[in-house]
Amino acid sequence: MEKIPNQKAWLLVLPVFALVAFSAVIPLMTVVNYSVQDTFGNNKFFWNGVGWYQELLDPTTELGGRFFASLWRNLAFSAIVLSIEIPLGIVVALAMPREGWGVAFSLVVLALPLLIPWNVVGTIWQIFGRSDIGLLGWTLNRVGFDYNYVANPLDAWLTIIVMDVWHWSSLVALLCYAGLKSIPEAYYQAASIDGASRWAVFKAIQLPKMRHVLVIAALLRFMDSFMIYTEPFVVTGGGPGNSTTFISIELVKLALGQFDLGKAAAMSMVYMLIIIIVCWVFFTVMTNAGQDRTAAGGEP
Amino acid sequence: MARIDLADLAHSYTGADADPASFALKPTSMTWRQGGAYALLGPSGCGKTTLLNIISGIVRPSRGKVLFDGKDVMALTTQQRNIAQVFQFPVIYDTMTVGENLAFPLKNRGLPRAEIEARVREIAGLLDLTPHLARKASRLTADAKQKISLGRGLVRADVAAVLFDEPLTVIDPGLKWELRSKLKVLHRTLDLTMIYVTHDQTEALTFADTVVVMHDGSVVQTGTPQELFVRPAHTFVGYFIGSPGMNVLPAEVNGQQARVAGHTISLLRNYDGLPPGARVEIGIRPEFVRMAAASPELISAEIERIDDLGRSRFAWLRVGNLRMAAQVPNGSAIPNGRAGLIFEPAQIHVYADSRRVEGTA
Numbered sequence: 085m086e087k088i089p090n091q092k093a094w095l096l097v098l099p100v101f102a103l104v105a106f107s108a109v110i111p112l113m114t115v116v117n118y119s120v121q122d123t124f125g126n127n128k129f130f131w132n133g134v135g136w137y138q139e140l141l142d143p144t145t146e147l148g149g150r151f152f153a154s155l156w157r158n159l160a161f162s163a164i165v166l167s168i169e170i171p172l173g174i175v176v177a178l179a180m181p182r183e184g185w186g187v188a189f190s191l192v193v194l195a196l197p198l199l200i201p202w203n204v205v206g207t208i209w210q211i212f213g214r215s216d217i218g219l220l221g222w223t224l225n226r227v228g229f230d231y232n233y234v235a236n237p238l239d240a241w242l243t244i245i246v247m248d249v250w251h252w253s254s255l256v257a258l259l260c261y262a263g264l265k266s267i268p269e270a271y272y273q274a275a276s277i278d279g280a281s282r283w284a285v286f287k288a289i290q291l292p293k294m295r296h297v298l299v300i301a302a303l304l305r306f307m308d309s310f311m312i313y314t315e316p317f318v319v320t321g322g323g324p325g326n327s328t329t330f331i332s333i334e335l336v337k338l339a340l341g342q343f344d345l346g347k348a349a350a351m352s353m354v355y356m357l358i359i360i361i362v363c364w365v366f367f368t369v370m371t372n373a374g375q376d377r378t379a380a381g382g383e384p
Numbered sequence: 385m386a387r388i389d390l391a392d393l394a395h396s397y398t399g400a401d402a403d404p405a406s407f408a409l410k411p412t413s414m415t416w417r418q419g420g421a422y423a424l425l426g427p428s429g430c431g432k433t434t435l436l437n438i439i440s441g442i443v444r445p446s447r448g449k450v451l452f453d454g455k456d457v458m459a460l461t462t463q464q465r466n467i468a469q470v471f472q473f474p475v476i477y478d479t480m481t482v483g484e485n486l487a488f489p490l491k492n493r494g495l496p497r498a499e500i501e502a503r504v505r506e507i508a509g510l511l512d513l514t515p516h517l518a519r520k521a522s523r524l525t526a527d528a529k530q531k532i533s534l535g536r537g538l539v540r541a542d543v544a545a546v547l548f549d550e551p552l553t554v555i556d557p558g559l560k561w562e563l564r565s566k567l568k569v570l571h572r573t574l575d576l577t578m579i580y581v582t583h584d585q586t587e588a589l590t591f592a593d594t595v596v597v598m599h600d601g602s603v604v605q606t607g608t609p610q611e612l613f614v615r616p617a618h619t620f621v622g623y624f625i626g627s628p629g630m631n632v633l634p635a636e637v638n639g640q641q642a643r644v645a646g647h648t649i650s651l652l653r654n655y656d657g658l659p660p661g662a663r664v665e666i667g668i669r670p671e672f673v674r675m676a677a678a679s680p681e682l683i684s685a686e687i688e689r690i691d692d693l694g695r696s697r698f699a700w701l702r703v704g705n706l707r708m709a710a711q712v713p714n715g716s717a718i719p720n721g722r723a724g725l726i727f728e729p730a731q732i733h734v735y736a737d738s739r740r741v742e743g744t745a
Contacts, residue, residue, distance in 0.1 A: 273442050274475040276462045278536060279492035288477040288488070 118349035136350035147347055151354075153326065154334040161241075161330065162309040165248045169305055170298065172249065173256025178290070180261055191261075194254040202251075206318025209247040213319070233320060237327035240320045244328055247315060252308070256301045263297040264290060299370045303363060310359060331355055386452040386544040386577065388416040388439065393448035395434055400446035408434045410602040411448065416545070416579065421571050423592035424581045427624070431601040432581045436547050439579070440467045452544050468537035469547040473554060474529035476521040483508070483517040486535045493540075507539045510570055527555045527563070534563075538570060545577040552587065564591055585625050597621050613669075614731075619738045622667045628698060631673065631708035635666040637734055642666050645704045647683045652729050653743025662736035670698055672731035673710035675723040682724025685710075690718060701725070 122132040142148040180190050197205070215221035215232050224231040233239040267289060275285045313332035316322065322329035322337075329337075335355065339348035395409040396402040404410070409431040416422055424432040437443040439450055441462040450457055457465050468489075477485055483504055490500045508514045511531045516524065521532055530551060537546045548567075552560045568591060571578050582588050588595050589609040596606045597620070604618035605611075616622035622630030636643040637655045644666060658664060678684055685701040690712065697712040701723070710725065712718055734741045 268473070268475075270471045270473060270475050273462075273469070274471060274533070274536075276442075277440065277467060277469050278489040279463050280488070281492065284488075284492060288480065292477075292479045 176257035177260035202314040206315040263294040389451040423588035425588040426598035478522040670709040672728040674726040
């Protein structure tokens, strides 16, 4: 067949180009622009090359030290909440009723924390944990624990982790529940005929069928916890000291507190790259893990 | 390995005190002999899957009992009943290889590894799965997956019975033949009681020594394929088995004579004892209706069309306002337009309220 040259099709993608340009490309390029310049105010900018990046990635400098400290803090936080929320979500999903009025009830109860604005979640826990008037903090102190998240870094961490688990385990549970619901009844009947134990049913049927939603849940939870800002900002404000200063909080301090636009822009770029790379690696590994295992069992 | 008795079994999905006419399974008693190959045949919604699930313990009946070798098993779970069941759609464990899938029921029962290995090899050999043993089960085609499901059902040597719930639904027609004959061979080799649920008469008749025909929640006839064909106990059996099904014509039957469409046919037996007020019909299979040249002594029929099925031809006829079919013997000419019908007297059945009446000599 003869191919008809027709360039009009470009016009049809133009709106998308315009939209993406305004929503992503132009803002991003502005950041890139800032990250390679320096300013002493008066809206005058000077070329600084990769100076900010060099400083940022060198832990011995002040900027680099702050960046790496908050990066490790943030990675630790993500690792901890993921390792709690994923298993907890699976357990909750398994324990949920499969039919009857209990389904609607537990779905609503689980969805509640997800519907609360992040700022409000922070405020709730900020008050809840206060040792003078908060129910949790006051009770813990009465029982004999010396709990004070304003003064003690460990208490601050515990508060923020418990808050995140409270806030987001529901999401994992709901996703897992959706995965579980898609398993046909015949699988359970077959498993009971095959004499499978509860554990064997979980390992042979439920976990494999939940794998895809678990990948999504883990990705969502990683990105979200790695970008966390509002809740710790409201509860601890990054303290005590710098103990709960995560990257985003550090970034806001730099950009809005000190007005160091160049440093903040460079940190933003690196921050974004880390998120993209981690997600890409994670997603590829998780999807390839399934592929490899099937390929390994291929034609002998 | 067990004889299975069903004692006055009945089930309603809406509860035991529902209207008895709405029961999914109406009171049924029967015995399945050890080592038999049975087919439960009937249209969709006739209660055959319900019956199967009651035997395996997935469904608890509203009434009645199931006995394995005379022992009441109602209190036992599916697992304790030691039943194997194969479902309509293949159920395989995605993360396991074919071999692990087959070994799964044995592993769960804690058999020694060597025994599991030997048994899996044997079943894989019988089902032609040996070359795939090390492959991931999730990568196989639908019929290979269903073979794995079958294999998991057959792998346990000591099962009381193997139940098949329309296992060949998802299989290609060509492979159906192959798998069905394979099942027959397996039945002979393994000496297991097998119960096979299907709505396909060919499947039922080729697989089973005994076919149980169900209709609207009750068993209407149990017999060999031959019996079902020659002596249908219920008009439904006559209609459901055979292609085309039996002709059922309303008739007046008096003693040894039947009056159909204004003609009198003499019967071989005497039917004086028909229940009064019953709806009386006679049934005759198309294979036993002969067409001759139209004549005043014969039932006169108008030929509507001829279906050529390759091996045989069937004429669709209209007698008055009744429709019926007749087989046209190979090589014989087809009368044009009108024909006279001769019913083979020995093959005429009399039905009162759809149930076959055995005449007296």
